[in-house]
Amino acid sequence: MLVKTSKYLLILFTLTAVTPCLAQQPDFDTVTNRVVKTLLGKINTGKLEVSVKKNMADLHPDGTWADINYTDNAVAIWSPAGHLSRVQELAMVYAGTGSSYSGNRMLYAAIVKAMQAWNRVDPKCKNWWYNEISCPQSLGQIMLLMQSAKQLPAPLQDSLLIKMNRGDMYKQTGANKLDVALHNMYRALITRNTTLMDSAISQCFQPVELTTAAEGLMYDYSYLQHGRQLQIASYGSVFLGGEQRVAAYVRSTKWQMPAEKEVILNKFRNDVFLKAVHGKYFDFSVMGRGFTRKDSGKASAGLTPGKIKPVHNQYWIGDYTQHVTPDYLFTVRTNSTRTKRLETGNGENLYGRYMSDGATDIQRSGSEYFNIFPVWENDKVPGVTCRDYIVDRPAVNSWDQPGNTAFTGGVTDGVNGINTYTLDFDSVKAKKSWFFFGEQVICLGSGINAGVPENITTAVNQCWSRTKVIVSPAKQAYWQDSIGYYFQTGENVNYTNAIQKGTWKRINNSQSADLVSGKVFKLWIDHGKHPQNAGYAYAVLPGISAKQFESSSPFSQLQIAVNDNQQQAVFDLKTGMLQAVFYQAGTIKAGNLSVTTNSPCVLMLEKNGELFIADPSQQLISVEVIINNKNVTCRLPEKQFAGSTAKFTIK
Numbered sequence: 001m002l003v004k005t006s007k008y009l010l011i012l013f014t015l016t017a018v019t020p021c022l023a024q025q026p027d028f029d030t031v032t033n034r035v036v037k038t039l040l041g042k043i044n045t046g047k048l049e050v051s052v053k054k055n056m057a058d059l060h061p062d063g064t065w066a067d068i069n070y071t072d073n074a075v076a077i078w079s080p081a082g083h084l085s086r087v088q089e090l091a092m093v094y095a096g097t098g099s100s101y102s103g104n105r106m107l108y109a110a111i112v113k114a115m116q117a118w119n120r121v122d123p124k125c126k127n128w129w130y131n132e133i134s135c136p137q138s139l140g141q142i143m144l145l146m147q148s149a150k151q152l153p154a155p156l157q158d159s160l161l162i163k164m165n166r167g168d169m170y171k172q173t174g175a176n177k178l179d180v181a182l183h184n185m186y187r188a189l190i191t192r193n194t195t196l197m198d199s200a201i202s203q204c205f206q207p208v209e210l211t212t213a214a215e216g217l218m219y220d221y222s223y224l225q226h227g228r229q230l231q232i233a234s235y236g237s238v239f240l241g242g243e244q245r246v247a248a249y250v251r252s253t254k255w256q257m258p259a260e261k262e263v264i265l266n267k268f269r270n271d272v273f274l275k276a277v278h279g280k281y282f283d284f285s286v287m288g289r290g291f292t293r294k295d296s297g298k299a300s301a302g303l304t305p306g307k308i309k310p311v312h313n314q315y316w317i318g319d320y321t322q323h324v325t326p327d328y329l330f331t332v333r334t335n336s337t338r339t340k341r342l343e344t345g346n347g348e349n350l351y352g353r354y355m356s357d358g359a360t361d362i363q364r365s366g367s368e369y370f371n372i373f374p375v376w377e378n379d380k381v382p383g384v385t386c387r388d389y390i391v392d393r394p395a396v397n398s399w400d401q402p403g404n405t406a407f408t409g410g411v412t413d414g415v416n417g418i419n420t421y422t423l424d425f426d427s428v429k430a431k432k433s434w435f436f437f438g439e440q441v442i443c444l445g446s447g448i449n450a451g452v453p454e455n456i457t458t459a460v461n462q463c464w465s466r467t468k469v470i471v472s473p474a475k476q477a478y479w480q481d482s483i484g485y486y487f488q489t490g491e492n493v494n495y496t497n498a499i500q501k502g503t504w505k506r507i508n509n510s511q512s513a514d515l516v517s518g519k520v521f522k523l524w525i526d527h528g529k530h531p532q533n534a535g536y537a538y539a540v541l542p543g544i545s546a547k548q549f550e551s552s553s554p555f556s557q558l559q560i561a562v563n564d565n566q567q568q569a570v571f572d573l574k575t576g577m578l579q580a581v582f583y584q585a586g587t588i589k590a591g592n593l594s595v596t597t598n599s600p601c602v603l604m605l606e607k608n609g610e611l612f613i614a615d616p617s618q619q620l621i622s623v624e625v626i627i628n629n630k631n632v633t634c635r636l637p638e639k640q641f642a643g644s645t646a647k648f649t650i651k
């Protein structure tokens, strides 16, 4: 035995010395071991043993299971995928240690039988994702696990390797490219194919770059997929998690991620992705249609932000704003002719028609909206102005719906900022802007017009009710769960603080039909029927106690200079900062300031003479600004930076 081993080693050694293609052997070993270790890392032996016993017993002599529908037509949750995840569990227990089934002969036979069945039946889904991503990945993982212990019989493995080779990694983009490249990497590891490994890794890392293409990581660091659609924690999460995983697999080997790509990936993770998490929960606006899946709003461990510093991020490409403070997260999601509205598809997000019409996510503890969506009144999405239907109206359009307006965007000085959205959807028009002053947010609406039968409402919030509601009639103000809302007198404000009911299935076909209910705080402004140039103004102060609520009056400090069809502006009497939206050329006066522009724009003027300006339409080369008789020609950023903030200093 010893002699045999030495001989074998000697032969191997000789081959290594003379065959160049084996030169990568140690790197292949390193990467394979890391992948297998990661796959085994998920193992929970005690829990798995019970299901392994059952699944071995239930396996038919032909290698199938009775409870799996091998001709399933479903597109969102497809039954045959369950066959592979079950075999993967068996392979984990077989290849792992510490179980009575580790290396078990009967278990090996069951795995082979089940894989022979897959090879024979070769199920195909109507949703390409299963055929070209999910199944090839599972096949690769199963074969790597088996190879680490006892490889599947060679003819079976060879045949499965052919079935794994589906999907074109060169044709895909973004997270999907990474996912297809990943199973190519698995195949390269199983077959020790250096050429395939080189191209798979290069395609895995290709999405880690700023792009002007329709999908992927944009120059504003937003992550878009399915056309220019915001997907930071949906496809963006797949992208981030996948890239990090592959980077870890190949660290310190010849396939290591280039340093400049690591910088880009870390910036997306820290400055964008983690900024969309508050407490342990995601901003509902970054989850794509996935927000209609139960529990999807909870961030996994290790993906929660640490110490929070104030920051205001304006995504001029993704049409999204994050206002981050240690006390709260306040985001705005919009759309434009340059981006897509939130999609409905594969039976998911059946009611979210207004999710990108100026939806505001306001998180304090973080869990304000966690799993609330089945009980939501879907035409009262926080922040949105729309028709108030008696019965929620389903989303009629599905994929690929662009926005209708171009003047959408904002400006930032890094900590404060403005976001503006021109609404023209579902026969309702409005001009909506959000003015962020440190701890306070002023929300203005103007030019609200509609000639439809329903009342038009602007929802201010619709979140879980956690405390009593305090109403201050004198100030036309409301407080609930540490957030204060202050309105202008004369506005028709309504609220409810009551149980709402619904099912996940109502908003997502694949989800449970069980009734869910909970107490919801809902606050909205009613603009009545057929509004003509109606408007609104409200202030949101997140993170205040009931006592602070009584003593605060935000409008005495933050003066609304103008709120009409031509302009919206707020002036901070305390700091002297002016925040203004010009829908057309004109002059705004506030305090002892006079600001004139020759074009539509958004701008912030600070007391130290710093001017921050942007063009939401992304069309202008420059804007002429006159501030108290001083002229400034503001040359604006171009190309992929068009719409981003330019800074000038007025002397």
Ligand code: CA
Pocket: 377, 379, 380, 388, 389, 390, 391, 392
């Ligand atoms: Ca309604």
